[in-house]
Amino acid sequence: MSIDDVLAVARAGLRRLTPAEAAEATRNGARLVDIRTQLQRQTDGELPGAIVIERNDLERCLDPTSGERLPEATEKDIPWIVICDQGDSSSLAAASLRAIGLRNATDVIGGFQAWKQARPIYLDHNATTPVDPRVLQAALPYLTQHFGNPSSSHAYAAEPHRALERSRTQVADLIGARPEEIVFTAGGSEADTLAICGLRGRRGGTIVTQPTEHPAVLQACRSLEDQGITTTYLPVDEYGRVSPDDLEAALDERTLLVSIMHANSETGTIQPIRELAAIARRHGVVFHTDAAQTAGKIPIDVDELGVDLLTVVGHKMYAPKGIGALYVRAGTQLRPIIHGGGQEGGLRSGTENVALAVALGTAAELARPGDDLVRLRDLLQHELERLLPGRVHLNGHPTDRLPGTLNVSIDGIRGRDLLAAVPEIAASTGSACHEGADTPSAVLSAMGVPPERALGALRLTLGRSTTEHEIRRAAKLLAERLTSSSRAAVTTPQEAR
Incomplete structure (x- = not known):
């Protein structure tokens, strides 16, 4: 035939x-x-x-x-x-x-x-990203053909070991580090916990952070209270940024660590990390930043930022869930929080997940700036403001924020009720770690956003696959739902009381 x-x-x-x-x-x-x-x-x-x-x-x-x-x-x-x-x-x-x-x-x-x-139009990339098909294809051989333990001494270990170190180099290159400064972890929460709870220091002392951090940082800080370590929370301004002057005033001889995230997952606001880290360094204090939302999205150079510890998360940059990394500047003393065979330079015991490390390394190599996302993000904001004049309010910094993050409050509607009424859009009202709570966002509250406006917030986050057609359609769907004759089916904050 x-x-x-x-x-x-x-x-x-x-x-x-x-x-x-x-x-x-x-x-x-x-x-x-x-x-x-x-x-x-x-x-x-x-x-x-x-x-x-x-x-x-x-x-x-x-x-x-x-x-x-x-x-x-x-x-x-x-x-x-x-x-x-x-x-x-x-x-x-x-x-x-x-x-x-x-x-x-x-x-x-x-x-x-x-x-x-x-x-549904996917506008929740800050919660998680789809796995890039190229990342999946790179990882699959290490679940099948190259299954050996990278720490073994026989032939089956050779390729997994090479792949592990190649991935370490790829992650290091993404952030301007050296391969030996990269510690693979099971995700961002573990990396944050290692950075905070693994810090070697005397009993007692203070950690300085902010109230808008990820729960992994906040809970790690609280877990040290029984060791006599207290936490100082710096205020943030109306954009969610920490003032360098406030950090300078908070540091003293008891300060062990400063942990300030690179960018907020809800508003996208980018912190002045370079200035903050320089202040910490002058005082001889270790500085950690959670870069879960920035790694792979905007350029990062750890030497330029001046940080000692930096968290990278795979599933925020098109790798699978369950893989992350902690950058540990040479000379920074940490102790492990997971004990065992001493893998990852003694800082993270347990047989390495080579397939997921390869996935993270490949994602790091494929990362590209989000220049077009800035255009699409601003288009989405413009379209919402055009279709809903006078009702849309930006939450977060107008310029110093993530390329694909738009957090807005819309007058007269709860954000979660609006999203429930528009199933054609997959988005959220805030961090996925808090999603489902019918209370104002802690991040927006810390920024001084009034409760009613905070309850009306939508977090719309874009990614590589987002198109202009989807942006225009999403804005139209949201506006139509708000102005349609069936608006009575949606509960407003006033009606909810």
Whole structure:
């Protein structure tokens, strides 16, 4: 049979899915496959979590004389859902996958645009990012072929050990550090805890932080109270920033550590870390910053910032959950909080998760500045202000904030009620660590935002796959819900009392 005949047979047995059916299938374990061109992906946005297969590679695999095979073609029993630019292209690509043995391949009626319209617009990238398909592909061999313990001395350990150190270098390069200064952890909370609870020092003393920190920092500080270590909380201004003068006044001979996050996850406000760290250094105090929201989004150089400890989190930068790192400047004395075999330079015992370390290293290498996110973020704010004149209020610094973070309060509506009424948008009202609490955000309260306005806050955070079309549609959906005749179904702060 010719290739055309093979495709005709495969296409005849194809059951095509509606976008809603495809979305349900992916929630039940189906694999999403993106067979658009590179230009189409750049123009229309990426498909979070999809495996990318180049169309030319697929066409070569159809030719039995080429000898080429898709690596994914071994997973024959998994449902595969193909997305192309148009519906006809999708069905042809699905038939091609069926022809090379992936018998459960199907496609989405209407192609990419239909899929995007059916899926909620994801504007919660500060909570977590989708795993970049290139990150996933880099990590998979270390869950299968290269499974050895990197600390062993035989042949099976060689490649895992090389991969671990290569990943360490990639993370170090992202922040301007040396590889030996990178300690892999199981995430940001562990890295923050190691930085705070692992600090070697006398019994007693003071840690200086701020009330708008991540709970991992705040709870780690509180956990040291039984050791006689107290915590000083610096005030923040109306933008959520710490004043260098306030830090200068708070330091004394009892101060052990200063921990101030690089950027806030709710408002995106970026702290003046360079000035703050310089003050701490003049006083001989160790300085830690949680860079969970900035690593991979804006340029970081630890020497330029002058920090001694810095937290990196994988799932905020398109790597999986469960992996992070702590930068420890050479000469900074820490003691481990997890004891055992002495891995990670004695600071983090436990057999290293090579696959996740590779994922973090790959994500670090793929990181790029969020210049276009600034444009889209500002467009979203402009559209909301245009459609809801006089009702939209920015929370956070107008310029010194993360490229993809917009936190706004809208008069006359609770943020959580508005999001519940617009299921076409996946966003939040604040940090995912506090989501669900029906109280004003502690971050906004510390900034002096009135309770009613704080309850009306929305945190809309953008990522690599966010498109201009999605931004305009999201603004329109929110505005329409607020101005529609069914507004009575939404509870306002006044009505809630």
